[in-house]
Amino acid sequence: MPTFFQNKDSLPPELLNRWDHAVSEYDRVLHEICGKSETKKLFFYNATREKSALFWRLLNGKEPLPMPPPTSFAYPWYEIVENPGPHPVSDVWFRSYGRLLDTRLAELRGTDREDHLFIQQCGWTVLSRNAAAQEMWDVMQDGHFTLDDQNRLMAAGPEWIVQYGKWPAYRLFVQRYRWYTLLKSIVPVLSLVNSSSWSGTRTVVIGEHGENAEMESDGWFLERASCAN
Numbered sequence: 001m002p003t004f005f006q007n008k009d010s011l012p013p014e015l016l017n018r019w020d021h022a023v024s025e026y027d028r029v030l031h032e033i034c035g036k037s038e039t040k041k042l043f044f045y046n047a048t049r050e051k052s053a054l055f056w057r058l059l060n061g062k063e064p065l066p067m068p069p070p071t072s073f074a075y076p077w078y079e080i081v082e083n084p085g086p087h088p089v090s091d092v093w094f095r096s097y098g099r100l101l102d103t104r105l106a107e108l109r110g111t112d113r114e115d116h117l118f119i120q121q122c123g124w125t126v127l128s129r130n131a132a133a134q135e136m137w138d139v140m141q142d143g144h145f146t147l148d149d150q151n152r153l154m155a156a157g158p159e160w161i162v163q164y165g166k167w168p169a170y171r172l173f174v175q176r177y178r179w180y181t182l183l184k185s186i187v188p189v190l191s192l193v194n195s196s197s198w199s200g201t202r203t204v205v206i207g208e209h210g211e212n213a214e215m216e217s218d219g220w221f222l223e224r225a226s227c228a229n
């Protein structure tokens with residue numbers, strides 16, 4: 001869990017001067033979200049301001065967004081809203097999509113099947129998917145697939161159109177990217193692809209630098225759909 005500052009006394013003057021305004025705005029935003037619900041307050045309110053991404057945003061002179069943004073590993077993902085992308089995505093959970101929901105959850109959600117993909121642990125509603133994404137999902141639901149299946153389907157270019165709340169639609173797609181491993185000795189185990197997100201398929205070594213290796217792999221990226229080519 002990140003800590004954005006150590007304590008109030010550690011802040012530089014330009015941030016400390018915004019303290020009262022940040023406290024006021026933070027309380028206002030939380031009241032709009034939670035109303036009088038103590039349960040919601042427990043869920044949304046981070047009593048430790050040093051660990052609040054929203055409070056840190058306010059201290060830095062930025063305005064709160066008109067509605068809560070998507071989250072990334074439980075923290076507000078401001079960048080995905082303010083920058084159209086593409087943004088690299090390290091974790092996508094597909095396996096629950098399309099599964100039957102229990103009766104109580106189905107009543108709350110208004111659907112009897114899970115309609116979310118979980119991108120960095122945040123649920124995004126699926127609006128559409130292309131043929132490669134449909135085949136990828138079918139193979140995963142069957143549960144019988146090989147590394148060759150993963151490589152083939154990721155290379156085919158699966159794309160999902162997803163949306164969080166009332167924010168614009170986004171395109172989740174596959175793109176090649178470069179990265180480094182600090183020890184060449186781990187290269188032989190890189191074929192152990194994540195079986196839920198299929199990230200890291202078709203990994204190849206494209207350069208070596210001493211004990212380090214430069215790699216290229218398939219990875220997931222997210223960008224505002226209106227910005228897609």
